[in-house]
Amino acid sequence: MTKSILIVEDDTEMADLTSMLLESEGYQCAICSDGDKAIDAVKNHNPNLVLLDLMLPGKSGLEICKELRAFYTGAILVLTGKDNDISEVALLKAGADDYVLKPMKPHVLIARIESILRRMSQTSPSPTDHFSVSGLNIYPNKRTVKLDTGELLNLTTAEFDILLLLAQNAGSAVSRDECSKASRGIESDAYDRAIDMRISGLRKKLSNTSLGDSIIVTVRNKGYMLSKT
Template structure:
């Protein structure tokens, strides 16, 4: 029985073929497209559980594809990129990617990232608690957030970051704890990855101007969701 349906958006035929072959050997079903312009229609039609997205695509580049998909697609998106510098990482987090890997991709690392992201998504999808902190409401059945009448479209990583802060409302959550919750205890993390997701959350919650009212920065300690 297939574990999950994975859409591979990659124009390199050999890379996509080998990736699909490896994932199918691990029990996943796959679908491949090579043109970024077909991504939106394909996602609506195929309803994948996970997307592997290359940045360099014909028709529509990966950055534009990710932005387009994030208007309606809430499942994990893993980006493949040839760049590994900090600027690329910041850009990827801003556009809505849940995680990224630099090429050439090692199959066992790709599989580990996919499994980790799917576990996180499935765990939050099964959680039936309703959380409310001040004007912030989290419906964990629908994985939907509302704040002061706004219903922001959050990525899986942003949603889980907010859920972590909400379950510890009024208490400081360290950057280390944020990263462990998002990427696993043994992941080699850095502060910028967490900070960028916090920045994205603030923007979507309409709280990106100082002084912050919802997600507070506690200097040299971490972040705290205000319960006031």
């Protein structure tokens, strides 16, 4: 099935070139050039992935990302020219799955998109449609997580991938590199805060539930662990 991508970019030439590139790779593309119209465009097109420029007229990419996460469960890949920890932290907190620095290299963009969509389409090899651990009921095929109380966790693509990995290894430490590969398809480095921010995001969402955030434990010099109960 053809995957659809909504390109939210105010630079018309850049948007057209990006659309041509992605369509040559087999994707179906639509373009939105106004930040104020981006939310409606996502609702109308319901794309598999939103390619979101950070600097837009009207609403900023950061504002759009936050608003999308109230209802959109697809992937959000942000284009940004700001290579610093503050913008990365803000993007991850807003719900972005990953980001690509501008000026972007075509092969890097394609690789990031393929990695995100591949993870989203992965299914569980288990014959059952879900498994339960530590009060979490995880449905890999549907990519959803419910608590024993019936509460549904609203997770980003990357947050789900990390929680699934931790749940599959409940009671054992999972390294930051393993978490990075699960959520971004690449290894982390000593200065990469993406995994720490995603774990922080998971803990925050769990803290508002009956489980609480203490079920995800930091294991010194090893990584993170889901407490097995």
